[in-house]
Structure formats: C-alpha cells, structure tokens
Amino acid sequence: MLPIPACDLAPLHTLGLRAQANHLVHFSDAQQLEALLREAERPLHVLGGGSNLVPSEQVDGTVLKVELLGRTLLGEDADAYYVAAAAGENWHDFVQWTLAQGWPGLENLSLIPGTVGAAPIQNIGAYGLELKDRFHGLAALSLEDGATCIFTAEHCEFGYRDSIFKREQAGRWLITEVLFRLPKAWQPLLDYGDLRARLEGQEITAQAVADAVMATRRSKLPDPAEIGNAGSFFHNPLVTTEQAEALKALHPGLPCYPQADGRVKLAAGWLIEQAGWKGRQLGPVGMYAKQALVLVNHGGASAADVAALMRAVQDDVYQQFGVRLNPEPVWW
Structure with missing residues (x-):
C-alpha cells in the first residue's frame, strides 16, 4: 500500500518516454482506495495500460496503477448478453475471452492496446465499431471523496474518440468496472475493404473477423514491445x-x-x-x-x-x- 518514491514510468506506458513519478501505487483491490485516497499526495493520476499517454519527465503527485481484475456474465435476456469486466483487465484479452464464450460483438476492436477501464474514456474504435455501440454502463470512484457513481451512456457523452472523462470530468474519476451489452442477433461489420479482402472465400464468423482485424493491424501498426x-x-x-x-x-x-x-x-x-x-x-x-x-x-x-x-x-x-x-x- 505504501507509495514508492521516484518511480520510473518508462516501462508502464507504451511510448516508453523518459518519465518519473513522485509516487506510484499499484492496487488490485477497490477496498484499498478509501485509505489510499486519504493518504496519497495530490495530484492523482490514473494509469491503466499506458497505451494512450504522454507523461512529462517528472510527474508530480501520485500515480495510481489500476490492476483490478475480473470478468463475468452478469445476465442475459432475449436480445443480448450483459458482460462485465474490471478496469484492470487487458482489453484485447477480454475481447478474445468474450468470443471464446460465444458472445460476439467486440471482434472489430481486437488487438487495441490498453485496459478495459481506459476504453470508455477514449471511446475506442476501429473498423466501423466504437465502444459506445456495445456499452451499457460503468462504475467509477470519485478521486475527491471516494464515492461510487454509476454512469450510463448518456452520462458519458460519448463522441469520436471522446467522452466526458476527457473533458469536464477529466481527472475526477477512477473507473473500476465496465458493463457491455452484446447483441445476440450478431451481424458482422465488414465496411472496411481490408477486412473484406482478408475474409474473401471464408466462412464469416466473429472469430474470423477478429483474426482479420488482428492481421490487418499487425501489418500496419508497430508492436510497442519492439518500438x-x-x-x-x-x-x-x-x-x-x-x-x-x-x-x-x-x-x-x-x-x-x-x-x-x-x-x-x-x-x-x-x-x-x-x-x-x-x-x-x-x-x-x-x-x-x-x-x-x-x-x-x-x-x-x-x-x-x-x-x-x-x-x-x-x-x-x-x-x-x-x-x-x-x-x-x-x-x-
């Protein structure tokens, strides 16, 4: 629980820039947050997978490294599956898990780096699909008083690569869990020519679409582990x-x-x-x-x-x- 002073942030974000934090706290239990919020040096910075971050060389205050894990099917109705994931879950691993369970809908967002908790902030999107299209709600803790709040899609005010968490609510919340609605009446999204070309002659399944998305991304985008x-x-x-x-x-x-x-x-x-x-x-x-x-x-x-x-x-x-x-x- 105790912060470790002068921590190197280079391994914790994908750009790998020279950067240090005054204090860094890894936490995997939301119950730790109440005490942490009382004791931590301000300002507070929430860090997920660090895949959409440019940190300065010296980051003041405390960096909160979110490592909350867990994913589950909360329920289903005639139209959809309702799947929840903790904020620290790796986004790509979560997408592949939903496909393995037979719950398609997120396949176009395969191989996007980062964590589940960061995904709504950016309203991540690729190949004709945005997170908001499968979003059902999220839970977040106030960094001011530790209170929990539930956000609907309307509350999040999603836009193109944007949400309320990047605007007026920036830096005020720590997302702990995200709930997705995955429609049972699955329809593939193949509006991008690269996907159609890769899938030509194949049976169109959700996993086949995911594989095509991954192959396309790997052909165009560098692996952060390499550069x-x-x-x-x-x-x-x-x-x-x-x-x-x-x-x-x-x-x-x-x-x-x-x-x-x-x-x-x-x-x-x-x-x-x-x-x-x-x-x-x-x-x-x-x-x-x-x-x-x-x-x-x-x-x-x-x-x-x-x-x-x-x-x-x-x-x-x-x-x-x-x-x-x-x-x-x-x-x-």
Missing part, C-alpha cells in the same frame, strides 16, 4: 462538407468519410504522408514508416521531443491543407 508508440497519435479531423469538397477538388486522392451529423471525416494519416512526414524523424522520435499516423520513439525520447514533432506535423499539415490536427493521447 515505443501510442498507436494513432492524431484524431482523424472532422470538417464541413464545403471544406471537404474544396480540399477534394485540389487533392483528388484525399480519403473522405461522410458522417451522420453532416460533417466529413478526413484521413489524418493521408494528410501527414502528403505533408512529407511518413517515415521522417525529428530527433529521437518520428512518424512510422508504414503508417504515418503513428508517432514512434526510436529510443531515449521525452515528452518535449514528442511535443516538438507534434507541432511540426501540425504546422506542415495546416500550411498545406488548412486543417488542424489534434492529438489523441492524454498528456501528464
């Missing part, structure tokens, strides 16, 4: 239809994806590549040679190095396309 990265570093920008049409007229190859709200999503990776940053390095960091959207740490980098590259990419994309890219990771 430090935080996955997709920038949001795909959303622009007006008029702006998208104007850009498309100037750049016919620009990928555009109309959205339900009338806006158009642009491919940030394409913009970055056209701006000349694919595979290009700035100091110890760079944009990945196989996928321009991924920022990688070639070794020994700090948050300052990441910030310098981020600004350089943002400026070049803005100068060429008039579109401002926003980063996805959380910054400490």
Whole structure:
C-alpha cells in the first residue's frame, strides 16, 4: 500500500518516454482506495495500460496503477448478453475471452492496446465499431471523496474518440468496472475493404473477423514491445462538407468519410504522408514508416521531443491543407 518514491514510468506506458513519478501505487483491490485516497499526495493520476499517454519527465503527485481484475456474465435476456469486466483487465484479452464464450460483438476492436477501464474514456474504435455501440454502463470512484457513481451512456457523452472523462470530468474519476451489452442477433461489420479482402472465400464468423482485424493491424501498426508508440497519435479531423469538397477538388486522392451529423471525416494519416512526414524523424522520435499516423520513439525520447514533432506535423499539415490536427493521447 505504501507509495514508492521516484518511480520510473518508462516501462508502464507504451511510448516508453523518459518519465518519473513522485509516487506510484499499484492496487488490485477497490477496498484499498478509501485509505489510499486519504493518504496519497495530490495530484492523482490514473494509469491503466499506458497505451494512450504522454507523461512529462517528472510527474508530480501520485500515480495510481489500476490492476483490478475480473470478468463475468452478469445476465442475459432475449436480445443480448450483459458482460462485465474490471478496469484492470487487458482489453484485447477480454475481447478474445468474450468470443471464446460465444458472445460476439467486440471482434472489430481486437488487438487495441490498453485496459478495459481506459476504453470508455477514449471511446475506442476501429473498423466501423466504437465502444459506445456495445456499452451499457460503468462504475467509477470519485478521486475527491471516494464515492461510487454509476454512469450510463448518456452520462458519458460519448463522441469520436471522446467522452466526458476527457473533458469536464477529466481527472475526477477512477473507473473500476465496465458493463457491455452484446447483441445476440450478431451481424458482422465488414465496411472496411481490408477486412473484406482478408475474409474473401471464408466462412464469416466473429472469430474470423477478429483474426482479420488482428492481421490487418499487425501489418500496419508497430508492436510497442519492439518500438515505443501510442498507436494513432492524431484524431482523424472532422470538417464541413464545403471544406471537404474544396480540399477534394485540389487533392483528388484525399480519403473522405461522410458522417451522420453532416460533417466529413478526413484521413489524418493521408494528410501527414502528403505533408512529407511518413517515415521522417525529428530527433529521437518520428512518424512510422508504414503508417504515418503513428508517432514512434526510436529510443531515449521525452515528452518535449514528442511535443516538438507534434507541432511540426501540425504546422506542415495546416500550411498545406488548412486543417488542424489534434492529438489523441492524454498528456501528464
């Protein structure tokens, strides 16, 4: 229970930046939190798998490393299975477990790094599916007074790679458990060409879709165990239809994806590549040679190095396309 001073955070986040915390506490029992919240030095920082994080070289206060485990079927009705998982569960392992139990629905989110507790914060998404599409609720503890609160989807205010936990409620809650609703009337989501191509000629099952997703991700994205990265570093920008049409007229190859709200999503990776940053390095960091959207740490980098590259990419994309890219990771 006692905090360990001056703890190295480099092994605890996937970018592997030089970073230390004043105090670090690993906890695997929610009952520990009441005493921990009374005693811990502020500010408090909640850490899951560290796959969407850019920590400064010196992180003040206390880092709470969430290691709560457990997953179970809470119940079912005629339409769906209701499956709960503790916040410290590895996200990919949890997805594969649901498939092994015969409860499909999360297969398009296979191989996304991080923990279950972090997934709603980011409203993770891939290959036509977002977490909010399978979300039923979550339990969270207030970092101010330790009170437990239940959040519905409406409370979470999910958006594209966004939720209330990244905005006005940022830093105020520690998610302990997430509940998912997995429909029994399963329909595969195969809107992305890569998936259709990989599954051509195969029987379309949830596990086959998961395998195709994993193969596609592995072909494009670097393994954090081999080279430090935080996955997709920038949001795909959303622009007006008029702006998208104007850009498309100037750049016919620009990928555009109309959205339900009338806006158009642009491919940030394409913009970055056209701006000349694919595979290009700035100091110890760079944009990945196989996928321009991924920022990688070639070794020994700090948050300052990441910030310098981020600004350089943002400026070049803005100068060429008039579109401002926003980063996805959380910054400490």
